[in-house]
Amino acid sequence: MMKGRSLLRWAGLLVAVALVSVWGHEAQSSKAEVSSAGSYADIVTIDVIGKMGSTELPAVTYRHDLHTEAMKKLNKDCSACHKTQDGKMSLKFMRTEDGSAEELKSLYHTNCFACHAEQAAAGNNTGPQDGECRACHNPNPADTSAWKEVGMDKSLHYRHTAAKTIKVSGQDVNCGACHHVYEPATKKAEWKKQTEDSCRACHKTESTPVAEGADKMKPALNDAAHAACVTCHVKTTGDTGPVTCAGCHTAEAQKQYKVVKDVPRLDRGQPDAALVAADDVKKAKLPAVAFNHKLHETALDNCRTCHHEKIASCTECHTLAGKKEGNFVQLEQAMHAVKDKASCVGCHNTAKADPSCAGCHGLMPKAAASEQSCATCHVKEAPKGEELANMDKDQKKAAAAALVSMRPTAMPVYNEEDIPETVEIGALVDKFEASKMPHRKIVKTMIAAVAGSKMAAGFHTDPGTFCQGCHHNSPVSKTPPKCQSCHGKPFEAAKGDRPGLKAAYHQQCMGCHAAMKLEKPKATACKECHAERTN
Amino acid sequence: MHRRKFLSLLGGAGLASAMGATKVRAAGNHTFNGYPDAMGVLHDSTRCIGCRKCEQACAEVNNLPKPSAAYDDLSVLDTKRRTDAKTYTVVNKYNTAGLENPIFRKQQCNHCQEPACASACFVKAFTKNPDGSVTYNGDLCVGCRYCMVACPFGVPTFEYDDPLDPLVQKCTMCHPRIQEGKLPGCVEKCPKEALTFGKREDLLAIARDRIRKYPDRYENHIYGEKEAGGTNWLYLSPVPHTELGMPVVGKTSAPELTSGALGAVPMVVGIWPVLLAGAYGISKRKEKIAAEEKAEAVREAIEKTQASADGAMKTALDKAAKDKAAAVDREVKKAVAEAQKEFDEKLAAMQAPAEDDSDAGESPEEEA
Numbered sequence: 067m068m069k070g071r072s073l074l075r076w077a078g079l080l081v082a083v084a085l086v087s088v089w090g091h092e093a094q095s096s097k098a099e100v101s102s103a104g105s106y107a108d109i110v111t112i113d114v115i116g117k118m119g120s121t122e123l124p125a126v127t128y129r130h131d132l133h134t135e136a137m138k139k140l141n142k143d144c145s146a147c148h149k150t151q152d153g154k155m156s157l158k159f160m161r162t163e164d165g166s167a168e169e170l171k172s173l174y175h176t177n178c179f180a181c182h183a184e185q186a187a188a189g190n191n192t193g194p195q196d197g198e199c200r201a202c203h204n205p206n207p208a209d210t211s212a213w214k215e216v217g218m219d220k221s222l223h224y225r226h227t228a229a230k231t232i233k234v235s236g237q238d239v240n241c242g243a244c245h246h247v248y249e250p251a252t253k254k255a256e257w258k259k260q261t262e263d264s265c266r267a268c269h270k271t272e273s274t275p276v277a278e279g280a281d282k283m284k285p286a287l288n289d290a291a292h293a294a295c296v297t298c299h300v301k302t303t304g305d306t307g308p309v310t311c312a313g314c315h316t317a318e319a320q321k322q323y324k325v326v327k328d329v330p331r332l333d334r335g336q337p338d339a340a341l342v343a344a345d346d347v348k349k350a351k352l353p354a355v356a357f358n359h360k361l362h363e364t365a366l367d368n369c370r371t372c373h374h375e376k377i378a379s380c381t382e383c384h385t386l387a388g389k390k391e392g393n394f395v396q397l398e399q400a401m402h403a404v405k406d407k408a409s410c411v412g413c414h415n416t417a418k419a420d421p422s423c424a425g426c427h428g429l430m431p432k433a434a435a436s437e438q439s440c441a442t443c444h445v446k447e448a449p450k451g452e453e454l455a456n457m458d459k460d461q462k463k464a465a466a467a468a469l470v471s472m473r474p475t476a477m478p479v480y481n482e483e484d485i486p487e488t489v490e491i492g493a494l495v496d497k498f499e500a501s502k503m504p505h506r507k508i509v510k511t512m513i514a515a516v517a518g519s520k521m522a523a524g525f526h527t528d529p530g531t532f533c534q535g536c537h538h539n540s541p542v543s544k545t546p547p548k549c550q551s552c553h554g555k556p557f558e559a560a561k562g563d564r565p566g567l568k569a570a571y572h573q574q575c576m577g578c579h580a581a582m583k584l585e586k587p588k589a590t591a592c593k594e595c596h597a598e599r600t601n
Numbered sequence: 602m603h604r605r606k607f608l609s610l611l612g613g614a615g616l617a618s619a620m621g622a623t624k625v626r627a628a629g630n631h632t633f634n635g636y637p638d639a640m641g642v643l644h645d646s647t648r649c650i651g652c653r654k655c656e657q658a659c660a661e662v663n664n665l666p667k668p669s670a671a672y673d674d675l676s677v678l679d680t681k682r683r684t685d686a687k688t689y690t691v692v693n694k695y696n697t698a699g700l701e702n703p704i705f706r707k708q709q710c711n712h713c714q715e716p717a718c719a720s721a722c723f724v725k726a727f728t729k730n731p732d733g734s735v736t737y738n739g740d741l742c743v744g745c746r747y748c749m750v751a752c753p754f755g756v757p758t759f760e761y762d763d764p765l766d767p768l769v770q771k772c773t774m775c776h777p778r779i780q781e782g783k784l785p786g787c788v789e790k791c792p793k794e795a796l797t798f799g800k801r802e803d804l805l806a807i808a809r810d811r812i813r814k815y816p817d818r819y820e821n822h823i824y825g826e827k828e829a830g831g832t833n834w835l836y837l838s839p840v841p842h843t844e845l846g847m848p849v850v851g852k853t854s855a856p857e858l859t860s861g862a863l864g865a866v867p868m869v870v871g872i873w874p875v876l877l878a879g880a881y882g883i884s885k886r887k888e889k890i891a892a893e894e895k896a897e898a899v900r901e902a903i904e905k906t907q908a909s910a911d912g913a914m915k916t917a918l919d920k921a922a923k924d925k926a927a928a929v930d931r932e933v934k935k936a937v938a939e940a941q942k943e944f945d946e947k948l949a950a951m952q953a954p955a956e957d958d959s960d961a962g963e964s965p966e967e968e969a
Contacts, residue, residue: 432814556794568794573648
């Protein structure tokens with residue numbers, strides 16, 4: 067039996083909870099009414115004091131493009147908020163250097179309030195005034211960020227290198243406009259030919275010393291990129307890049323970029339072909355793999371997929387045992403991880419999703435790389451062990467070039483007369499006439515679909531390999547076994563999940579048609595393949 | 602009976618039934634994991650093309666009437682359908698976002714390992730057979746339709762248009778055909794083996810194997826492996842099963858949910874008469890004792906009153922006797938005194954003429 071006192075206490079608690087929940091709900095709904103919540107790419111969180119230590123109020127959620135627009139209307143430019151020092155516009159607000167927390171607080175408050183008050187007095191729609199703390203210092207802002215990462219792909223890079231508006235005085239190429247490395251002798255960032263790398267290679271998420279033990283700091287990636295791109299776009303007249311957040315950081319904007327299809331090859335001293343050899347070649351049992359660098363440059367629209375942050379040889383970070391620089395990803399995984407787009411096998415697997423490949427490859431188990439494919443890359447002609455260890459750079463280069471040139475450029479196929487023209491399937495004559503499959507026509511269509519693919523040429527090593535898409539689980543042969551050899555009665559426990567004959571045909575044909583996105587014949591249009599019996 | 606007494610009895614009954622229930626629940630550790638060699642069917646939505654051949658086969662093997670739309674009319678798939686007394690299975694089309702092609706799912710009885718319909722049926726019209734099928738015997742059915750309420754998948758249907766002997770109808774997994782060594786009608790007819798027939802445990806292995814081999818083709822969830830305590834029909838799907846209209850039913854079978862409470866019923870039913878009879882006996886005995894005590898008390902009271910009354914009477918009588926005696930005494934004395942006086946007077950009178958001079962002081966006593 068509950069005592070009166072504790073009963074009262076419980077009742078009190080319940081009432082309190084009810085009140086809080088009702089009030090909280092009220093508060094929330096009222097907040098939703100005052101602000102028009104949206105999704106924006108220009109949301110900046112101002113937390114400069116927060117990074118120094120604790121703050122009195124939560125960080126400020128600020129919309130940059132909104133202010134840029136407002137300034138434009140007032141015929142003001144970036145200088146309204148950004149100061150310039152040594153001819154460079156600072157990305158900080160109304161300052162070039164961060165002061166103490168107190169200074170920063172008063173700097174922001176003074177300037178923001180002053181401008182808002184001025185605009186309010188002029189009768190313009192403006193931002194929060196002094197005293198409306200939570201309008202800016204809102205821990206749960208209604209607006210959500212639609213910010214999307216943007217990257218330099220090959221086409222965008224080419225448009226910069228080819229731009230007449232970007233010039234470096236005294237040089238015929240404009241790489242130096244963006245690319246630089248820190249030179250300890252002159253204590254300056256200078257362009258050095260053939261050292262070009264992605265910004266990420268040096269500029270990390272936080273600012274770091276320019277060199278080991280140096281006092282001078284290099285900006286974080288975010289600051290470095292905006293200082294380089296936005297200030298240049300602002301300065302450049304005529305055909306120039308985006309100057310607003312939304313101009314780069316929305317999917318819509320990125321879709322509208324002009325794409326240059328055939329980009330000339332970059333000139334950075336990269337090899338045409340390279341031997342991918344383990345750090346300890348004596349431990350590596352398999353022959354080294356020749357990597358066709360030139361081919362992959364054209365196949366991909368960026369360098370980052372394989373090179374991550376830094377342009378370097380894979381084996382520099384991915385060793386047999388794995389090391390810290392490579393996130394402890396071993397060389398074997400870096401090359402063969404089935405589900406990772408950055409590995410060779412993983413990327414080749416995603417390429418198989420193309421409709422012209424998926425017809426066969428979609429029906430093949432994806433859980434592991436095929437055992438048959440080791441020798442496709444690790445060819446026995448390639449050097450290994452002692453032989454590889456004794457090679458110098460040029461010899462390796464030559465060996466890689468030779469191995470790549472050995473590779474087929476077209477897929478080997480059987481002669482036309484060796485490919486049966488029609489295959490009559492008479493297994494189900496209880497309802498339909500025998501089905502005449504135009505075998506040769508199908509095979510030729512499929513071959514034509516992958517005719518231009520170097521990958522198909524390289525991996526379908528034997529004329530019979532291609533046939534294995536349908537004639538699976540049997541050795542490569544010009545005369546593979548008939549379907550009936552293995553597929554018969556359905557659901558025989560001893561055969562596991564092997565389909566019966568009818569389903570084998572239907573799964574193969576329909577599965578392939580669906581994967582190749584063929585509209586006709588429809589899977590449910592029986593008569594397209596099976597003529598109705600006449601007798 | 603007094604209210605308080607009645608309540609305490611009720612409490613006693615509750616306690617007894619609760620004890621009964623714990624006993625039953627403890628006994629409920631013996632779970633039924635299905636018959637070891639039970640068959641089942643695996644439906645793979647990645648293979649189904651929505652051709653409705655299974656519907657056709659089902660109607661043929663079960664002698665069901667032809668529907669209004671022909672089986673090769675696939676436009677019926679544009680509306681969601683459910684099974685009824687004349688249709689044991691339907692295929693529905695689901696257009697889930699993010700996929701170019703629609704997905705099809707066949708719907709029929711799932712043949713639970715521990716069927717809710719059978720557990721709800723109080724005349725045992727439903728049977729879970731060792732071959733995995735759940736069948737129904739219309740001769741036993743009383744038409745209460747509890748099975749329809751109990752089924753988590755909404756499977757059993759009723760012949761509402763039969764005024765005389767309406768029966769419940771549902772898929773039988775082709776129990777008669779399985780007994781003959783044949784395949785269920787729908788499975789036999791499926792052109793793509795979207796329906797795989799086999800032992801349930803083999804089907805689970807097959808389903809897991811497919812998920813392992815084609816991880817990006819399947820949702821990693823075999824619907825029916827655990828749902829509703831496990832069903833003999835299993836499902837594979839490229840999308841979460843709920844997107845194909847599968848209900849979220851939890852892992853516990855319906856009988857398991859109710860066995861505790863229902864197991865206590867006989868206990869409670871058995872215990873109530875005993876308990877109430879006992880209570881009645883006790884109260885009766887109490888009444889009897891009370892009556893006896895009351896009579897005794899009355900007797901004692903009467904005796905006591907009697908005794909005190911007698912005592913009073915006695916003293917009163919004694920007193921009266923004493924008074925009487927005293928009065929008699931007094932009267933006697935009085936009479937004697939008066940008589941004496943009279944005699945004396947008479948004597949005096951007689952003596953007076955004779956002796957005038959004689960002393961008057963002479964006492965009569967002396968004379969007497």
